[in-house]
Amino acid sequence: MPDFPGSPTPPPSAAPADGPAGPLVCSARGCRARAAWGLRWNNPRLHAPERRKTWLACPDHREHLSTHLAERSFLREVVAAEELPGGRE
Ligand SMILES: [Zn+2]
Numbered sequence: 001m002p003d004f005p006g007s008p009t010p011p012p013s014a015a016p017a018d019g020p021a022g023p024l025v026c027s028a029r030g031c032r033a034r035a036a037w038g039l040r041w042n043n044p045r046l047h048a049p050e051r052r053k054t055w056l057a058c059p060d061h062r063e064h065l066s067t068h069l070a071e072r073s074f075l076r077e078v079v080a081a082e083e084l085p086g087g088r089e
Pocket residue numbers: 026027028031032033057058059060061
């Protein structure tokens with residue numbers, strides 16, 4: 001029976017506290033609040049119809065940002081931030 005007293009080395013945990021994707025921060029200019037909503041939008045002059053861009057919005061800026069997109073007929077849907085797919089643009 002070999003006798004190796006060394007304890008197994010745990011893998012290095014260098015992941016940042018906020019997780020690999022980082023915190024979801026509101027997209028409003030100058031706002032650092034945590035985003036609660038994802039505004040999914042598409043500019044048909046620039047994007048393919050199925051393409052979706054995502055703006056993140058905190059509760060305070062959801063109205064402002066969604067109105068901005070809706071006025072241009074860009075807004076497609078509003079979803080809770082935790083329901084957003086991993087990929088952000
Ligand atoms: Zn905000």
